[in-house]
Amino acid sequence: METTTEKKQKYGMVIDLDKCNGCGSCAVACAIENNVPPALEKMNKRNGLTWLNISTVSNNEQFPKSESVFVPMFCQQCEKETPCMTVCPQNAVDVDPTTGIVGQVPQRCLGCRYCMTACPYHARYFNWWDPEWTEGMKQQLNPDVAPRMRGVVEKCNFCHGRLHAAKQKAASQGNREIDPADYIPACVESCPNKAITFGDLNDESTLVAQAAKHEHSFRFLSRLGTEPKVYYHSKKQWVRAMAEKSLTRSHQEEFHG
């Protein structure tokens, strides 16, 4: 019999692709918040560490009818049969039942990269090299997030440092629940176009829950049945249609080979 009365949340996001202008603020804010290091000279888009990656996807029409959108892609926080969790031999991936957030425990990860293979969204990154910051930048690391060394897989965790800080604040005030205003991931906070809505998908009164149910909202590869908690939104039909294609076979990639 369940004895706890703790409310179960399901944190999720809705990203309005029509508002995203690919400015990159979310990617930079994410890296700073989570102590993701800058690239070494030998790093590139194949071996870089981008918890939040932004792809450009084209409608494959010819000029001047050609259009493109920017698609921020990161851990989609799969709710069911979470592929990375089911394959991890080290229990380094877990899904928090109270928040729905898929977490990654670097101290348990042995770097086998099964989870990277299993992830349908290519949203996990292997840390090939030890991080390098200049001496001064080391003093500027976020004190709430432990830096990872080489040999482990990393990914978005909806800024767990901010969630913990919000929980601490709530506890210090004698509250069981956090104030939603205290828990906003860095990408959401930094987006100049307010393209990302974040919150509890279980709470029907939240903007994110309402936006997720909008007819123009969709999830990538929903046919896999993993129930991702990151939704996308676009009025453009061709954008919604690409959601069921594999990202590596998107229009853009097909075009460029």
Add this chain to the structure above:
Amino acid sequence: MAKTLTRRDILKFTGGGILGLMFSPLPWKLLDDSSIWTQNWGLTPKLAHGPIAEQFSHCTLCAGGCGIKARTVSGMPYSITGISGHPISYGTVCARGLAGHHMAYHPLRIVHPHMFTGKGSDSAMTAVSLQSALDATAQHIRETRGSIAILDQQPGRAISEIYKEFLSTLPNGIFLSSPSNEDATLLAIQAMVHQQKSSYGFDFENADLILSFGAPLFDYWGTPGRMSALRNAGTPKIIQVDSRYSRTAMQSDEWIAIQPGTEKYLALGVAHLFLTEKLIPVRNLRSAADFAAYGKTVNEFIPEKVSLLTGIDSGRVREIARTLASSQRPIVVSGADPGGGPFDGETEKAIAALNILLGNVGTSGGIVSRFDIPGYKNSSDPIRWSSIPDHSIGVLIVDGADSGYALPWSLVQRKLIPNEGFIVSLAPVLNEISAHADYLIPSPGHLETLQDIPTPTGFPAGTFALSTPLLKKQEGTTDSVDVIRELSVRLNKQLEIPTQEALLKQKSAALFSQKRGSLHIPSDNSILPIRDLSSADDLWTKLTEGAVWIDELLKQTSVKSFTIGLAAVEVPNPKQGTNELPMIAYGWRGATSTAQISPIMSKVFQETELRAVNGTVSVNPTTALQYGLSKEEPADLSTINGTMKVRVKVDPTVRPGVIEASIAPLPNGIETPKHPAGNNILNLCEVTNDGTWRMTTAKFLKV
């Protein structure tokens, strides 16, 4: 009989041992422990401990002056975000600003005066004393036969006035302003009006239509937060005339793709329709003193001719003119591209003149004049690169502030006296211009010293804010105001130059004495009228705590009298049968090859391809096919300035027959000796006599 040990026994023992080991916990425990150890060993960075706090300040990385909130641990900033409710930046900071606290520890940060000797691969940097750097500068100022210029890329600050005062004591002093050119339309209108000069801004919030000629409105133009707020509000409607499928073209309500370099013909064609179809009130036409000459200029630009020149359907040209004329409060704006630079003067005039014909200068929802900021001298017309004769500058002092817009070294070089031109850079980091200097006297870096923030481009009211230091000033750096004071002493000039803090306190006191406008207080997101403050010290304290002052809006009076000053516009004959293509340069404000960016910006340039790195050119698939270009493959690109190996990106959003060249930081986000400025595609751009480099003729040599 003793049993002998055979090879078979050894194999059996080894095999059994391995099998047994596999069933024991030892290898798994070792694996587990090693994975834990690798995340906890001695080289793992140690995180700072101490009290967490919030501090407010303003960003100085470009002229946008966004409000910033820093989270600090033991006083050291580790995260920067916008300030909610900030009246200038609307809670937003750009990607470069988010990582602004890294700039103090940039790998190319310079914290001691240096002397540069030699050229190219023989060049060397030697640390020198501040005294010897100042002595050498003063000596060159005394002995030069050319002019002495100070290049200020963020004019309008208190230090700008000190520069002007210092230069006024020299026989050939030039205050050279090389700002962003985002305000090109406003400056063109300022030059056209007959009445007393005034500062102008765009009243976008009350407009119902913006016709933008290539202004990167949704890519960090002005203050990025203001434009984002307008976009989210859904008004005004924005029509973007752009030769590229830029981010603004993508986000605007309508994109009109135009042949590069033909923007002025569209502007003249629209003006032609205004006049011939009587789309605008007659009184607006009479406002221009040289209306007859202007009418003659636009006369030949009938829609069919404009269509041929611009590639825009003639019916669409008519539609644009009618849409503009039927709008209640339209604004026509042009602007420089951060990488491609400004339009030529003729184009700026042709575009700005549309505002005059629409009668929106000095009207709400149009181009509005604003009060001068108390304490600041009303600046005279800025001197731009185009006004300076080639090979005329003997000594050039380059202020450390950055406009966020590219500045080709070749443009600077052609203004210097060959083999004599002496450059002193006050930049806090090594960048493309400072790397060519003779001496570098580094100023304190971003967020290391007290600075004032000028009113952002296009803002309808004057503003004043301070960038309060969040970081300790590095020893060996010198405030620009102190450099000028020391130089004036060495040159025996009788100037009383205060310290930076005293200078800014004077400005704050002048603001208080006027009792005009109000303060935004960031800590509680409140507005406080200046008249409610008890003293000038009270205002100063609040400003140093991150408050921003906003002036009252000036009551507008429609401006009726102008001289457009646009002579006959020639249409060049197109070149036939060559394999040359127009190359248009483009960039991203604050992240061109001229400025430095935080290494963490690799998330945008290197580890993703969200923004193309320098040396990348994009072409349409049909162009690629025609010239035998393959995606991601290198090709040799040649212009009048030389040949460079470029990486080709095939992109269907690029106009066929056009090359788009990315002016961006060099690979890995940092300019290092391994990636010298010679590989910079900006150097391939042809700088014309009027100081523009927006379009260059280029051809692919071989693939």
